Amino acid sequence: MKVRVYVTLKKSVFDPQGKTIHDALGSMGYAGVEDVRQGKFFEVTLDAPSADAARTTVEEIARKVLANPVIESYRVEVEA
Amino acid sequence: MNVGVVVFPGSNCDHDTHHVLEQVCGQQARFVWHKDSDLSGLDAVVLPGGFAYGDYLRTGAIARFSPVMRAVGEFAKKGGPVLGICNGFQILQEAGLLPGAMLRNRTVKFLSQPVHVRVERDDTVATAGLVKGTVLTMPIAHGEGNFFLPEAELDRLEAEGQVVFRYTTRDGRLDDAANANGSCRAIAGICNPGRNVVGLMPHPERAAEPELGSADGRLVFEALIRSLVSA
Numbered sequence: 001m002k003v004r005v006y007v008t009l010k011k012s013v014f015d016p017q018g019k020t021i022h023d024a025l026g027s028m029g030y031a032g033v034e035d036v037r038q039g040k041f042f043e044v045t046l047d048a049p050s051a052d053a054a055r056t057t058v059e060e061i062a063r064k065v066l067a068n069p070v071i072e073s074y075r076v077e078v079e080a
Numbered sequence: 081m082n083v084g085v086v087v088f089p090g091s092n093c094d095h096d097t098h099h100v101l102e103q104v105c106g107q108q109a110r111f112v113w114h115k116d117s118d119l120s121g122l123d124a125v126v127l128p129g130g131f132a133y134g135d136y137l138r139t140g141a142i143a144r145f146s147p148v149m150r151a152v153g154e155f156a157k158k159g160g161p162v163l164g165i166c167n168g169f170q171i172l173q174e175a176g177l178l179p180g181a182m183l184r185n186r187t188v189k190f191l192s193q194p195v196h197v198r199v200e201r202d203d204t205v206a207t208a209g210l211v212k213g214t215v216l217t218m219p220i221a222h223g224e225g226n227f228f229l230p231e232a233e234l235d236r237l238e239a240e241g242q243v244v245f246r247y248t249t250r251d252g253r254l255d256d257a258a259n260a261n262g263s264c265r266a267i268a269g270i271c272n273p274g275r276n277v278v279g280l281m282p283h284p285e286r287a288a289e290p291e292l293g294s295a296d297g298r299l300v301f302e303a304l305i306r307s308l309v310s311a
């Protein structure tokens with residue numbers, strides 16, 4: 001089973017990399033781009049008895065390792 | 081005094097730290113491999129700088145799960161002095177032994193340069209016996225040293241007196257330009273409430289002898305040794 005994890009900086013946390021990309025897009029002429037936030041994407045393949053079980057396991061992994069709760073939040077998606 | 085220097089795969093300031101402890105400060109030091117969890121006989125533990133596990137995922141994120149970190153946690157809980165330098169500081173944060181997290185430097189560049197930091201406390205294992213307001217010159221070398229905590233938690237950190245070092249000008253003034261990485265409230269080093277766990281981003285081991293341009297870092301190691309004698 002494949003589970004996707006998206007880790008992003010919390011909205012209240014400044015994202016220096018996202019800002020740099022945003023500034024670059026501005027200088028490339030993309031005037032309409034209002035904001036860019038950079039994050040991380042993980043694709044976890046695991047053997048689990050059900051989609052719910054896979055989600056529970058990967059949410060635990062995301063909480064313990066993949067995201068740092070001080071600065072990041074995460075979203076977990078189980079592939080249908 | 082016998083000081084342990086923890087070595088993770090990717091540590092690269094371990095030998096410098098060991099050198100300063102033995103050759104400059106005249107103490108005993110021994111390397112502790114990250115898979116070991118035996119800290120017996122050690123009076124203090126230093127987590128040196130480097131790129132533990134290549135800093136994959138986040139700085140310190142994988143290293144905190146090394147067997148030695150459980151032992152370091154227990155050592156710290158019993159009041160044992162723990163000093164985390166640069167990557168060592170990041171590992172202590174990931175391990176929950178120190179608060180906060182490091183964001184990418186606001187310049188989005190790896191910064192390798194001398195900085196000035198002001199001593200904010202004289203009662204931690206890294207500053208015992210130093211005079212508050214003393215300015216130390218030491219190098220930084222990091223890509224992620226932009227200290228972050230939410231505002232309310234920063235207030236609590238300050239109220240508890242856990243800010244140990246701040247980036248300042250040479251004469252000890254706060255100045256935005258002196259805070260190269262953009263850290264919240266110019267924080268360069270903090271401690272736990274017990275004052276026995278300290279993390280700092282500058283490298284005292286790279287500035288502990290006059291030949292290196294500054295010997296100020298020696299004061300940090302001497303403070304560590306002093307805190308052991310008085311303990």
